[in-house]
Amino acid sequence: MKLTVGFIPLLDCASLVVAAELGFAAEEGLDLRLVREISWANIRDRVIVGHFDAAHMLAPMTVASTLGIGHIKAPFIAPISLGLGGNAITVSLPLWRRMTEQGAVAGDFSLAPAEALRRVIAARERAHLEPLTLGMVYPFSCHNYELRYWLAAAGIDPDRDVRLAVIPPPFLADALRAGQIDGFCVGEPWSSVAVDAGVGVIVTPTTSLWPLSPEKVLGCRAEWAQHHPEHLARLLRALYRAASWIERRENHVKVAKLLAQPNYVGAPEGLLYEALGGRLRLQPGSEPTAVTDFYMPARHAATFPWVSHAIWFYAQMVRWRQVEFRAEQVALVRSTYRPDLYRDALQGLGVELPSVDTKVERFLDGRSFDPDSVAEYIGS
């Protein structure tokens, strides 16, 4: 069975690459062809027109497309998650200097550095300087919502106090160097690339903000899944096995070597290796810092498509005025995530599977998100 799947060069395309290259797809009788794409809009469009059967996709994109926000309406589903975590917030060296003057300390993953940033912004405002510009990769992305959450938790209004701009990941380090942006939120290895280039400081991994935070999923058209249940089940099994294999530390060298190839991520092998193991160099020249549960390809049920994630994305879309809240849309949002397909595909593997579809999500600012009371959450 031939399958064509699109991906964007990022650390978390690893399970797709390993499934295709190391036999996990072939064991399921799949001829898995991966196509490297350059923009998220292209990924979405090529899935819609059937050029790709499925794709490495920003998790919120599946919800946005199903609801028809920002583009034409095309029902997508997310039957498996491609891991948790892997993102970081990075700032330029000049901005980091201003932040340390306001009390920020490297390696402090509490909200204190964001509060230091708030004081920097206030001082700039008093001096009538231009607002800072922060980069992220797409309006419907976890990076956008995590960055906004982090800023807002420290009292910074992401729409008024700073400018947010979309910059494709491979351009972020250059944009930081050129002073076009003052910081960004992105998936690995692109924060490490900026630190390695001597132009950025990693302020915090976003897993400190939201432990077990989602990132990418495998996305496909709901209609395609309906017509190709066997293809999809095989792909889910192959991806689950590949993710579990990547999880093992002794395999990291091999994964990093594969991903470093120019047809996959095309970033330095050493940076990919460290990111796989959760060791981040926070500042140019510093020793790597071990970050617990930074990138989780499989552990902590990382591949399970939690319906609560989909509902949280919708709540963020409402919070940041990408869409108006309509109670009747919640059912549609829920139906985008398909734990039922995940369980059906994996039940024969003898692995432990979550028995519920949602969970309460907890955040650094002490707030939690209960997916069953989304209307109350939005109202608060």
Next chain:
Amino acid sequence: MCPQRLERGSMSEAALRILLIDQNVTRASILEEGLREAGYTTVMVLRDTENLLRRIVDADPDVICIDLENPNRDVLEQMFQVSRVVRRPVAMFVDRSDSEMIKAAVESGVGAYVVDGLKKERVKSVVDTAVSRFKAFNDLRDELDRTKQALDERKLVERAKGILMKQRGLGEDEAYALLRKAAMSDNKRLVEVAQAVITAAGLLR
């Protein structure tokens, strides 16, 4: 974008302003030539995308053409989402032969239009389709905005009526008549008077 611009564009091809964003010099020149041969005389080419927003505002194009292999497509999408001022139809090109994809793309309306092997002759129909689809989509959005505005305005008038009824002991029809009279004598829109009543009531509370 304002609808007059599009109408002007459809009246005369020469008047349609096209902004071409392509880092690939060869491809950009094939497209530019194709567009000129199709009768589009105002073609501007951007080779890089620094300060893109500013440059789009300055160029004020009717259509933006971008190659599908340009990662800045995501940048354009965000700009259109944030600012109605720069929202433009986008036509996309890629020099891959895949006629199935062209057909599927045009039918689904995703706006990803592909030129088969990048033939100059196909450029015009792609641009035309992009413009007409954008216009249809934009009309629909304007219609929705107008409906929403009308609803909002009605709510304001209702609130102002309520205030007058309570504070001056008027009936519903009398309150409405009073608002209308004030609007006519001041040469203002009903909703403006309603807003003034609501603001004043807030101040006097």
